[in-house]
Amino acid sequence: MEGLFVRGLQAEGRLAQQLEALGYDSRRPELDYPITLWQRAVALARHERFPELCDEDAYRQLGRRAVDGFAQTLVGRVAAVALPMIGPASALERLPRYLAMMGRTDVDVSIAAEGERGRRISLSDRYNRPDLMAGGLEGLLVMANAQPRITVEERSAGGYRLAVRW
Numbered sequence: 563m564e565g566l567f568v569r570g571l572q573a574e575g576r577l578a579q580q581l582e583a584l585g586y587d588s589r590r591p592e593l594d595y596p597i598t599l600w601q602r603a604v605a606l607a608r609h610e611r612f613p614e615l616c617d618e619d620a621y622r623q624l625g626r627r628a629v630d631g632f633a634q635t636l637v638g639r640v641a642a643v644a645l646p647m648i649g650p651a652s653a654l655e656r657l658p659r660y661l662a663m664m665g666r667t668d669v670d671v672s673i674a675a676e677g678e679r680g681r682r683i684s685l686s687d688r689y690n691r692p693d694l695m696a697g698g699l700e701g702l703l704v705m706a707n708a709q710p711r712i713t714v715e716e717r718s719a720g721g722y723r724l725a726v727r728w
């Protein structure tokens with residue numbers, strides 16, 4: 563929550579008030595939030611910050627902002643400092659660890675190599691839109707000094723598959 567709403571979006575004014583009405587007060591953060599609160603807060607941010615964009619582009623923007631914001635947190639700085647040194651392939655291999663750092667231990671991740679500069683990533687994430695993750699991975703790969711191209715290949719109620727190239 564802090565990575566996206568406090569650091570990435572710097573929520574204030576109307577957005578901060580609406581988030582507080584949902585149950586997230588950045589001035590008094592809790593250690594854990596229900597996933598339904600996260601979903602409602604992300605949907606709210608999508609409409610407040612990117613009303614002119616289609617859903618896919620808006621959620622990608624939110625994913626990028628979430629990763630940028632997470633990289634500014636204490637825990638995120640530790641991960642972000644290593645990304646340029648380890649490169650995009652190793653960064654993607656660490657995706658399960660990064661998700662766990664953000665509290666997402668419920669997501670199964672399967673990564674298959676597609677040559678030197680490509681991966682197919684399947685995630686059992688039934689709570690987030692694949693475009694949010696695609697944007698987050700774009701942000702991660704940019705920090706790892708890559709120029710990513712990510713396509714959502716498959717969407718289902720139980721998860722999604724992304725094609726990642728750099």
